[in-house]
Amino acid sequence: MDASPAPFVPPAPKPRTAPPSFLEMIRIVYRNPLELWGEPSYNEPWISVGGVGGPLVVANDPGLIRHILVDNVRNYKMSVVRQKILRPILRDGLLTAEGEVWKRSRKAMAPVFTPRHIFGFAQPMLARTQAFADRYVSGSTVDVARDMTTLTYDILAETLFSGEIAAPPGTFERQIDRLFETMGRVDPLDLLRAPDWLPRITRIRGRKTMAYFRGIVADTIAMREERLKRDPDSAPQDFLTLLLKAEGPDGLTRGEIEDNIITFIGAGHETTARALGWTVYCLAQSPWERDKIEAEIDEVLAREPDPVKWLDAMPFTRAAFEEAMRLYPPAPSINRQPIEEDRYGDLVLREGATVLVMPWTVHRHRRLWDRPDAFMPSRFHPGNRDRIDRFQYLPFGAGPRICIGATFAMQEAVIALAVLLSRFRFDTVAETNPWPVQKLTTQPEGGLPMRVNARA
Numbered sequence: 001m002d003a004s005p006a007p008f009v010p011p012a013p014k015p016r017t018a019p020p021s022f023l024e025m026i027r028i029v030y031r032n033p034l035e036l037w038g039e040p041s042y043n044e045p046w047i048s049v050g051g052v053g054g055p056l057v058v059a060n061d062p063g064l065i066r067h068i069l070v071d072n073v074r075n076y077k078m079s080v081v082r083q084k085i086l087r088p089i090l091r092d093g094l095l096t097a098e099g100e101v102w103k104r105s106r107k108a109m110a111p112v113f114t115p116r117h118i119f120g121f122a123q124p125m126l127a128r129t130q131a132f133a134d135r136y137v138s139g140s141t142v143d144v145a146r147d148m149t150t151l152t153y154d155i156l157a158e159t160l161f162s163g164e165i166a167a168p169p170g171t172f173e174r175q176i177d178r179l180f181e182t183m184g185r186v187d188p189l190d191l192l193r194a195p196d197w198l199p200r201i202t203r204i205r206g207r208k209t210m211a212y213f214r215g216i217v218a219d220t221i222a223m224r225e226e227r228l229k230r231d232p233d234s235a236p237q238d239f240l241t242l243l244l245k246a247e248g249p250d251g252l253t254r255g256e257i258e259d260n261i262i263t264f265i266g267a268g269h270e271t272t273a274r275a276l277g278w279t280v281y282c283l284a285q286s287p288w289e290r291d292k293i294e295a296e297i298d299e300v301l302a303r304e305p306d307p308v309k310w311l312d313a314m315p316f317t318r319a320a321f322e323e324a325m326r327l328y329p330p331a332p333s334i335n336r337q338p339i340e341e342d343r344y345g346d347l348v349l350r351e352g353a354t355v356l357v358m359p360w361t362v363h364r365h366r367r368l369w370d371r372p373d374a375f376m377p378s379r380f381h382p383g384n385r386d387r388i389d390r391f392q393y394l395p396f397g398a399g400p401r402i403c404i405g406a407t408f409a410m411q412e413a414v415i416a417l418a419v420l421l422s423r424f425r426f427d428t429v430a431e432t433n434p435w436p437v438q439k440l441t442t443q444p445e446g447g448l449p450m451r452v453n454a455r456a
């Protein structure tokens, strides 16, 4: 008999038993799209409806997902709504580029993300996390959600620019916050496919911030270029140097380098931060899991000082992080649009339909998972992991457009967890009452206030 306690079931909206009214739907989409989905979305292989903004398909079946993201990928482009939200900020960065621009950029950027370079980032990741952990005062209450964003931003800034930013300290961070707060929002007008000339109230404020922010990025690039010319050997081997090396007729243009720096900032720190926050929270609510992970981390740190090795050496820690990303996928929805009408079995995917491959519903699907809403890292333990279909667990997407930063993120997450959990224990307090809300990422509304105590 299994003697472990009943697993923790973390907060999530219950599947709706009746569809919302039109007005209610608009309100939910604006406030928290995770609350939109009904029983069928968590039980059926797919849903096909004639939505307000045209036909909508929710794809849950792993075979169908494979069809869309891999087998017939040529027939799918990024959905118009997603592009309307993201392109004004990220332009021709890899996340929002399409067609030939995407193909050329992805190829040019592959060398930037080789294991050799990612391993090279392990030490800065470690150093940043240690410096961050030094600031914690034992016995205090901290907002883990905010702190993880600070930490992953610190790590990203270090691996992007090695701290060489052409702006007064603090300015860049403030601008990023403002930019994504005002620009990266789902606007109800976009969902209704309203014409572009109708101003989006959610975005107007962002334009000035955007111009200022881009100016800082351009100056930072120019500053580095100068340094590379002056003394190429002393320049840091960070993302900026690597991207500048990818510049050229078959590689990236200067504008694309700028766009990709902004893309890395947009795609590469809040995502990891959210997953780290949810991991720490779920572990605090499952002390028996936390014990296992603390023991693993203590054992590995005692014998293996090289952080490059930790991801492989800590399968339980990695599993907890993967399970947190199952329950709270940082990117809750991957959106596509068929270029021409497509079929899968008896499902017709009409040209221009919105096709949602939602890690949020796939990861909680009643027919794909045992106890889908429970936090059970053992699903991802060695030996069990092979039973999970490649297309039923997609925190990083799949196919040619799979997250290019996945290895970076996994390495970063395990290093951050190893340092933080070896030194501190995080516990929930009376105010810890998070509610998952879909913005650009799956955020804990109410934050994650938690008590942090030094481990003896």
Ligand code: HEM
Pocket: 094, 095, 096, 106, 263, 264, 267, 268, 269, 271, 272, 275, 329, 330, 331, 334, 335, 394, 395, 396, 397, 398, 400, 401, 402, 403, 404, 405, 406, 408, 409
């Ligand atoms: C836990 C952390 C992360 C998660 C969950 C995540 C998730 C994703 C997902 C789901 C996609 C595919 C989107 C689609 O198909 O529409 C994606 C793409 C992408 N991600 Fe990540 N990501 C993470 C971290 C990172 C990091 C650290 C970076 C960069 C340093 C990054 C950069 C990108 C880029 C550039 C793309 C676009 C790839 C392409 O279209 O070719 N991500 N990410």
